[in-house]
Each structure stands twice: as C-alpha cells, then as structure tokens.
Amino acid sequence: MTDSRPIAVGENTPGCKKRDPIVVAENVTRSFGGINAVDVEYLEIPRHKITALIGPNGAGKTTLFNLLTGFDTPNTGKWQFEGNSIAGVSSYKVARMGMVRTFQLTKVMGKLTVMxxxxxGAADQPGERLSKALFKGIWGGREKEITAQAHVLLEKFKLDAKKDDYAASLSGGQRKLLEMARSLMVRPKLVMLDEPMAGVNPALTQSLLDHIKNLKAEGMTVLFVEHDMNMVRHIADWVVVMAEGKIVAEGPPGEVMKNPAVIDAYLGAHHDVDLGDAEGIKELEAELEADEESVVGTEDAGILSEIVETKEDGK
Structure with a gap:
C-alpha cells in the first residue's frame, strides 16, 4: 500500500526535517583551496523514498556523495545512517552497513567476468581471509550461496547471458546495470546512484528506470544525482536542490520546479528574466539557445527547459 503521508515535517524548506529519515547530515563542509565545494548546514534523506539530488554543474552533488560514503574527508561535519554515526568510517565499512553507491564513471573490473x-560485491566471504583461503571446505558453501544470489540478480537485470563475458566487453549501459546489480549483493538499505543515466543508450533507459523503481518497491531507499528532469519528475518522490555547495530548495518535483531559488540557481545571469510573462519565457528560450553550450551546458539547459515548461503549465 502506498504511503500518502507528507514526507516533510512542516514546510518544505531547505534542511527541513523528514518524518522518517535514514540519513541525517549536519554542518558538512568540504573546500578545495578557496572554493567551498560543499557547505550543507542540515539535510535529511527520507526512508523508503526515491530522492533526486539536482543542481547546476559544479554544485557539489558528487562531492557530497563522496563525503557521505567515505570516499572523501570533510573539513567539518557529522552524519548518521540508521541512527549510527558514520563520520570518518571507511567506505567499505559504510557499504557493509547497507549504504552503497554507484559512480558516474562506472567502476567495473574490466578484466574480470561479469560473474x-x-x-x-558480496559480503561475509570467509575465503578472503588468508587463514581460511586454503580450506575450501570452510568457504565453499558460502561461495555457492553468493553465486546463486548473483545468478538471480543477473537474470533480473538481463545480464545472465553475459555472466561469463569480460566486463570490459559490455556496453556503457550494460556496465551501469552491472554496477547497480553488484551493489545489491550486500542487500543494502540505501542505494546511491551518481548519474545513472549518463552515457546510457536510450534503448536501456527504460530498463534502468524500472530497476530504480523496483528498488523502492523492494523496501530500499534511493538517492540519485540526475540531470534528466523527465526522469526526476516521473520517479522521484522528493527533490533536493544544491547550488554552490548549499541546499537551496527541497520538495516534491512539481513544487521544486516552481521554486524561485531553483530558478535563480539555474538561470544565473538570466535571473532578471520574467518567467511569469509569456514574452519573458520566449526571451529566456532565445538566450538559452544562444549560449547553452558556452554558459549553462547541455545538461543544465535540459533542466532549465523543464522549469520553463512547468512555469507555462502553471499559468
């Protein structure tokens, strides 16, 4: 049964509290030289929901992912997963706790087979310990369990026919599927996807979308970075917007697209364009068409187009 209760407690403002958060982060900062890549005062990620993390290029989205999962060290801050502090915890330990992630550039082992x-990706493998590696009787049973689990996941992701192929032979989309499937080997509670659609053949896009929705249906929480606003609008329950390292807006997809702070974050030099007026919208479209490559980039231009469409629909 679908839970129709509000996700946030109170108003949908930046850093608002959630009814049932799985991750809580406070005062997380990361700077590179004189640049503040991440400056998150407070953020909660709702449990059993699909949350999209969006923002202009360079907003700090991937850096925040790296900090939360132990792949980078913050200057300040603390954060919890399932009520347990994971600040300073190694990335592999974070994964064993049930918080796993994928990468924008896939990290598959090309010279190993898909299987x-x-x-x-599996945890609790006795054969990894040198003292037990020479005794197959100790770890053989667990390896059979792991292999059986892998077969089930590969069939679900339609990669079972490729199980004996080298990962390097897979297409970009298939590597994304493999990385997502591998992350499920630890039976995670939170799956973090960094631009899951980047570089994916359109033929595999719907398959990836279905798998992401299935993660939620199976009781997992999903947090993903994405520039495809069509995807965000259709599968995200909640959207968090970053700009210049800060959280500038939160809320349901439709509400966030109308938020002045989001419009300002994406428009930059175009902030003086009146989006409430038909002529203003046409003016913005003309300006974006002229400089989308040199100023905002094609990914940000896609989100801007969605903002414009939302404004037009809401008139």
Missing part, C-alpha cells in the same frame, strides 16, 4: 564482478 566475478558480482561475487566481489
């Missing part, structure tokens, strides 16, 4: 990649 070998899947086995690497």
């Amino acid at each position: 070998e990649n899947m086995r690497l």
Whole structure:
C-alpha cells in the first residue's frame, strides 16, 4: 500500500526535517583551496523514498556523495545512517552497513567476468581471509550461496547471458546495470546512484528506470544525482536542490520546479528574466539557445527547459 503521508515535517524548506529519515547530515563542509565545494548546514534523506539530488554543474552533488560514503574527508561535519554515526568510517565499512553507491564513471573490473564482478560485491566471504583461503571446505558453501544470489540478480537485470563475458566487453549501459546489480549483493538499505543515466543508450533507459523503481518497491531507499528532469519528475518522490555547495530548495518535483531559488540557481545571469510573462519565457528560450553550450551546458539547459515548461503549465 502506498504511503500518502507528507514526507516533510512542516514546510518544505531547505534542511527541513523528514518524518522518517535514514540519513541525517549536519554542518558538512568540504573546500578545495578557496572554493567551498560543499557547505550543507542540515539535510535529511527520507526512508523508503526515491530522492533526486539536482543542481547546476559544479554544485557539489558528487562531492557530497563522496563525503557521505567515505570516499572523501570533510573539513567539518557529522552524519548518521540508521541512527549510527558514520563520520570518518571507511567506505567499505559504510557499504557493509547497507549504504552503497554507484559512480558516474562506472567502476567495473574490466578484466574480470561479469560473474566475478558480482561475487566481489558480496559480503561475509570467509575465503578472503588468508587463514581460511586454503580450506575450501570452510568457504565453499558460502561461495555457492553468493553465486546463486548473483545468478538471480543477473537474470533480473538481463545480464545472465553475459555472466561469463569480460566486463570490459559490455556496453556503457550494460556496465551501469552491472554496477547497480553488484551493489545489491550486500542487500543494502540505501542505494546511491551518481548519474545513472549518463552515457546510457536510450534503448536501456527504460530498463534502468524500472530497476530504480523496483528498488523502492523492494523496501530500499534511493538517492540519485540526475540531470534528466523527465526522469526526476516521473520517479522521484522528493527533490533536493544544491547550488554552490548549499541546499537551496527541497520538495516534491512539481513544487521544486516552481521554486524561485531553483530558478535563480539555474538561470544565473538570466535571473532578471520574467518567467511569469509569456514574452519573458520566449526571451529566456532565445538566450538559452544562444549560449547553452558556452554558459549553462547541455545538461543544465535540459533542466532549465523543464522549469520553463512547468512555469507555462502553471499559468
């Protein structure tokens, strides 16, 4: 049964509290030289929901992912997962706790087969310990369990026919699927996807979308970075917007697209354009068409187009 209760407690403002958060982050900062890449005062990620993390290029989205999952060290801050502090915890320990992530540039082991990649993702493997590696009787049973689990996931992701192929032979979209499938080997509670649609053939896009929705249906929480606003609008329950390292807006997709702070974050030099007026919208479209490559980039231009369409629909 679908839970129709509000996700946030109170108003949908930046850093608002959630009814049932799985991740809570406070005062998380990360700077590179004189640049504040991340400056998150407070953020909660709702449990059993699909949350999209969006923002202009360079907003700090991937850096925040790296900090939360132990792949980078913040200057300040603390954060919890399932009520347990994971500040300073190694990335592999974070994954074992049930918080896993994928990468914008896939991290599959190209010289290993698809099945070998899947086995690497599993936890609790006695054979990894040198003292037990020579005794197959100790770890053989667990390896059979891992292999059986991998077979089930590969069939679900339609990669079972590729199980004996080297991962390097897979297409970009298939590597995304493999990385997502491998992350499920630890039976995670939170799956974090960094631009899951980047570089994916359109033929595999719907498959990836279905798999992401299935993660939620199976009781997992999803947090993903994405520039495709059509995807965000159709599968996200909640949207968090970052700009210049800060959280500038939160809320349901339709509400966020109308938020002045979001419009300002994406428009930059175009902030003086009146989006409430038909002529203002046409003016913005003309300006974006002229400089989308040199100023906002094609990814940000896609989100801007969605903002414009939302404004037009709401008139």
